[in-house]
Amino acid sequence: MTDSKVRYTYFVHVSDFIDRVKELLENEEDFAIVEVIKTEGPTALKTGNKLIVKKDGSFEGWIGGFCTKDEIINNSLEVIRDGVPRFLYLKTCHGGLLYLYIDPMLPRKKLILIGDNPIIYYLENLGQNIGFNIIVINKIIDIDKIKINRNTFAVVATMGEQDHEYIEALLNTNIRYIGVIAGKKRGEDLISFLHNKGYKDDILDRIKVPAGLDINAKSPEEIALSILSEITKISKENKIEKVEEGEIDVVCGMTVSKSVPYYSTVGEKTYYFCSKFCKDKFEANPQIYIK
Structure with missing residues (x-):
């Protein structure tokens, strides 16, 4: 560090x-x-x-x-x-x-809901019950007012009305998931439209259309359940780069980063130490610690 x-x-x-x-x-x-x-x-x-x-x-x-x-x-x-x-x-x-x-x-997981229909109603109620911070919006400009972190998710359920505009506004944030309630054909058209606007695959991968896990959902409440299940699954996935593994201090066994000021080179190998104490102890008799 x-x-x-x-x-x-x-x-x-x-x-x-x-x-x-x-x-x-x-x-x-x-x-x-x-x-x-x-x-x-x-x-x-x-x-x-x-x-x-x-x-x-x-x-x-x-x-x-x-x-x-x-x-x-x-x-x-x-x-x-x-x-x-x-x-x-x-x-x-x-x-x-x-x-x-x-x-x-x-931060609490945040769920942005866009639309006015029974699926949004059930998403709002079920989401609140399992601890989501629910934000319902009906204007694209409102997206700019929301603080979006790595645990923010969105569902667009405008049934084709301005859905591409809402999706594009969300894509321009670092939001993790955009679920779109739409049929397969509409989904293909949306992705094609955004591709043509220059959005790359790694950005478009954040869009899931149709939204939700495949649980053969039919009713609005079942669709809402499938979407929240998908969001919960994604929220558990590791999306942050793992901390880079450090070097083992051969004297005390601590893990240290290569940015430490205490190191010693023997032959072609460099050994890193947590402190001057361990460095001095190593250099007094390196063969004790070198396997």
Whole structure:
């Protein structure tokens, strides 16, 4: 991790930490809260310490010593990516132990509904019941007013009326899924129209027409269920690049990035270390650590 990604904010009071968490939630940012549950022996972090790790790898709060920093950040990014909390157990270079809990803080899934018909009615009601933030719009200009994040999805059910205009407006955002309620022929015409306007396949892949999983749905409520099932399935898929795997510090066993300032080259191989302590220990007798 580079210093450019570090926001040196230290939370003097718990209220400062809570205020910052509220601010990030209001801004619909993806981040993780890291809390120190327990420590043993020499550690820079102490029980009760809390910090925030954001999806770009930056952090706010005291993160402790260099030898555990990358492990904490990499695990936090994985938690943000997967949306699943985890406990983390780390050893420090000087023999201390850290027990951490990392909790993902992700915005609520957002569902944009466009149209006025029974399918939209059932999507709105069922979506609210399973925790979606529902936004119903009836003007194309309203799309520009919505903050769209990686957990935002849209369903266009205008039954052919301005559907290509709504779809094009959504394509110009980073929205993850655009479900269109239309027949196969209408779907082919829409995709062909957008192709001719210059949209590439990787952009058009976000459009699903006809929308919904194939569950042989017939009634409006069944169609709504099939669409929400499809959105739920897509929301669970990993769409964020996995954190690049680092190098193993052969002295202490920590995973470190190649951007660390502590490394040593033996023959044609470069070894990376979490701290000067591990680097010096390696260089004193490299053969102990080289397999």
